[in-house]
Amino acid sequence: MANILAARIDNRLVHGQVGMTWVNSLNANLILVANDAVSNDPVQQSLMSMVVPAGVAMRFFSIEKTLSVIGKAADRQKILLVCKTPQDVLRLTEGGLVLPEWIVGNMHFSEGKKQIRPTVSVDEDDVNTLKKLHELGVKLTIKGVPTDSGEDIMKLI
Template identity: 20%
Template sequence: MKNVVLARIDDRLLHGQVVVSWIPFIKANEVVIVDNEYAEDEFMWELIKHAAPENIKVNLFDVAGAADYLKGSDDGSRILILSRCVENINELINQDVDIKCVNVGGLGNVKGRERYLNSIHLSSQEIEILKSISKKNIAVEIKMLPNDKTVSVE
């Protein structure tokens, strides 16, 4: 199984805070984007690839492809998973991908979501999924940046 250091839910995916703060903090050298829609969108794939530092390997998969890839042999990579939605991370966990920590970052205010903390908006269903993840002995942390105070989903 590949070494997943952190799974982050952030609807901006690979952006400045991730590149400047999270990747160095967790010493990631690979990013796996998990997004069913973008996996089929060549334009978005090109945009995402160009947002990464040159020394960071980037892959983009749908959920099934990501699960297959992440269950492959450990090649020494330190992987940061990025997804725009809670359900994708939950599905990876349900497919036995070894995720030890889920970080909830920027999630915008869209229909069905309420402001939870700063620029983090969650629906009641997303909160329930995160709570169920935490009951599987997987850390669930809500914070934008590595040095921010961690807020519990509970």
């Protein structure tokens, strides 16, 4: 299995906090963004690549491509896996990429969502998806930065 150091849900995907703080804390040398829309959006890819330190590679794959290639990652690749939504994570999990824990970073508030933490808001679909992931044995921990103690999202939904 690939050397996935951490997996994160963040609706902003790769931004300064992810590109610098998480990468440096983990000593990651590859950020893999798994999201269908972004895998086909060179503008978003370019913007995200700007916040990543030199020497850190980036890949932008669809969920399907992630599932087909993740097992082929070289041992030297130290991966930070980032998804935009819990629904992306569920698709990966149901597709066979079962990780013991996903870090929940940013799930911003929008119409129809309920804020459960300052950076985490959920709607009914998110709650159902998170519950399904939990039932599949996936731990879901809210953490803004690596030094946060973390909080089990299931206690909040």
